[in-house]
Amino acid sequence: MASLPLLSTFVSHSSSPSLLPSSSCSIRCLRPTKIHTFTTHSPRRCRSVKRSLAPRSALDEVSVVDPPPPPPPPPSSSGPKPELIDSSKLKLLSAVSGLNRGLAANEDDLRKADAAAKELEDAGGLVDLSIDLDKLQGRWKLIYSSAFSSRTLGGSRPGPPTGRLLPITLGQVFQRIDVFSKDFDNIVELELGAPWPLPPIELTATLAHKFEVTVKKKMISLIKLPLLLRIGSAKIKITFERTTVKATGNLSQLPPLELPRIPDSLRPQSNRGSGEFEVTYLDSDTRITRGDRSELRVFVIS
Known part of the structure; x- marks a missing residue:
């Protein structure tokens, strides 16, 4: 289990949602000689990872609408009519x-x-x-x-x-x-x-x-x-x-x-x-x- 520190390092540096399939989470652990793949089928964890990564682009596209102009003031009661x-x-x-x-x-x-x-x-x-x-x-x-x-x-x-x-x-x-x-x-x-x-x-x-x-x-x-x-x-x-x-x-x-x-x-x-x-x-x-x-x-x- 010496690859677990590398596992946490890889997850913290991965930002592309394409590495995380929609049905399962595939985490790849790198070692100098071998590449081990661990697959987990926990939908809750995948969902939490997706939630932290996917909505970022949606938050960047916020449209700003100008407020409506104020209504005109009522006519003065003391001025000419x-x-x-x-x-x-x-x-x-x-x-x-x-x-x-x-x-x-x-x-x-x-x-x-x-x-x-x-x-x-x-x-x-x-x-x-x-x-x-x-x-x-x-x-x-x-x-x-x-x-x-x-x-x-x-x-x-x-x-x-x-x-x-x-x-x-x-x-x-x-x-x-x-x-x-x-x-x-x-x-x-x-x-x-x-x-x-x-x-x-x-x-x-x-x-x-x-x-x-x-x-x-x-x-x-x-x-x-x-x-x-x-x-x-x-x-x-x-x-x-x-x-x-x-x-x-x-x-x-x-x-x-x-x-x-x-x-x-x-x-x-x-x-x-x-x-x-x-x-x-x-x-x-x-x-x-x-x-x-x-x-x-x-x-x-x-």
Whole structure:
């Protein structure tokens, strides 16, 4: 039995499974002069030897599958909702249509228009003109003003009345805003009645203003030190400069006429040529403003 040490040495260095038949284990013992073969029929031992040798290649072929991407985050509840904005905008336009820019509005019409405007304001979220100032650029057409229900062209401020007292017919009203030059012009089309057989006189009055965005400031404490923080704002302050009247229609060849400005000392306290309003909704084609006298105005881009 001197070959047993060689037997253990041979088994420990054999790694080829082809030397181990499936039905029996054949172990060859080498000596300098003879080759002895011992065959064992123990399936348990063969099975244990095969188990340690055969699965090695299978363990080397492991496929790696990338994990699935994470699900998209849920939409923010505080951001604008496009579907709700579209439906609210349609509701507002339906509420103010047929009101002749507010001149034909009664108390019930005013309530419906205000409720529809608030719904669109809530759907659009807060307006920050420090970021979206460029959206003001362009010529905007006024389609509704709650102040026109007072039957005066000045709205909640004193102004010439419409109707039978004065033969004045209000035409289209526009706002022309240039965010680069800070020009803010109110353009009003008017028609003045004339004695028969003269035709009515068509005029365009341009009330030129300069505007600025009033940025809010808030005092906060940072590491026990006060800090003045600038935050965005949607308020606009306008300052009156001049009024220009230009005849249109049959008298369009006449040059424009600049009306003299009334001195501030003769103006009433409620109308000193400046004012403030807040932009409560703004996108590429619709704008809602609320004036310093609770005047609601709705504009569309033109």
